[in-house]
Amino acid sequence: MHPGCPVCGARAEVVLRGAAEVTVGTIAALVERRPVVACDADHERSPGDIVGTAMDAVDAAVPRARARLLRDDACGSCRSVLTMPVRRSTRAVTVEPSSAPVFTIRLDLPLVRCTDCGLDQVPSRSQEDLTVVVPALFAAGHPV
Numbered sequence: 394m395h396p397g398c399p400v401c402g403a404r405a406e407v408v409l410r411g412a413a414e415v416t417v418g419t420i421a422a423l424v425e426r427r428p429v430v431a432c433d434a435d436h437e438r439s440p441g442d443i444v445g446t447a448m449d450a451v452d453a454a455v456p457r458a459r460a461r462l463l464r465d466d467a468c469g470s471c472r473s474v475l476t477m478p479v480r481r482s483t484r485a486v487t488v489e490p491s492s493a494p495v496f497t498i499r500l501d502l503p504l505v506r507c508t509d510c511g512l513d514q515v516p517s518r519s520q521e522d523l524t525v526v527v528p529a530l531f532a533a534g535h536p537v
Contacts, residue, residue, distance in 0.1 A: 398432035399441075405432035407440055407493045415529045418522035421501040422530045428493035439531040446490040447498060447527050454486045458505060460517035468507040469514050479503045479516055498530070 398405040409426040416422075429437040458466035458475055466475045482504045489495050502523065504513040515523055 398434070398436050399430060399438045400436040401432060401434055403432045403434060405430045405436075407431075409494060409496070410437070413530055415526060417526040417529055419503050419519045420522040420526045422526045423499045423501075424496055424530060425499075426494075426496055427531070428490070428496060440490065440492040442490055442492050443488075443531050444528050447486075447488045447531070448524075450486050450488045451498065451500070451523065451527055455484055455500065455502070455523065456512055456514040457520050457523075458514045458516050460520075466505070466517050468510060468512060470512045471507060471510040473507055473509040475505050475507060475514075475516070477506050477508060479505045482513065498527070500526075 397403065407428055408431050410429050412423065412425045413427045414423045428440055428443060430440050431437045456469045458469050459472065461467055467473065468475060482502065484500045484502065486498045486500065487495060488498060503516060503519050505516050506513050
């Protein structure tokens with residue numbers, strides 16, 4: 394079943410277009426083949442469930458540290474104090490939406506490792522950036 398165009402209502406289909414990349418604060422995100430709903434009138438928009446599905450996949454794949462008032466972050470798993478320095482790393486997150494083909498988001502982000510359990514996680518100061526970067530990647534005005 395093909396979705397209707399979100400702009401004109403005409404018959405449309407989900408296709409994969411070129412890459413999209415965005416940076417928000419401390420986090421960069423890249424999708425090499427961006428899914429869009431396209432119609433014959435050249436309207437292109439992201440499928441409606443893409444952002445939610447992508448955020449769920451990122452949340453499942455990228456752990457977050459626990460922020461603590463007036464103290465260092467704590468591990469999101471074992472709750473130990475995080476004492477190691479933050480370092481840059483990349484993570485590939487596979488997204489499996491119901492309305493589009495499977496695709497991968499590549500994240501370049503700061504991570505800190507727990508010395509007790511070894512979990513790599515996003516420090517609290519970068520978590521808002523992680524929440525904003527995925528919707529920005531699929532924003533309507535983003536070039537496709």
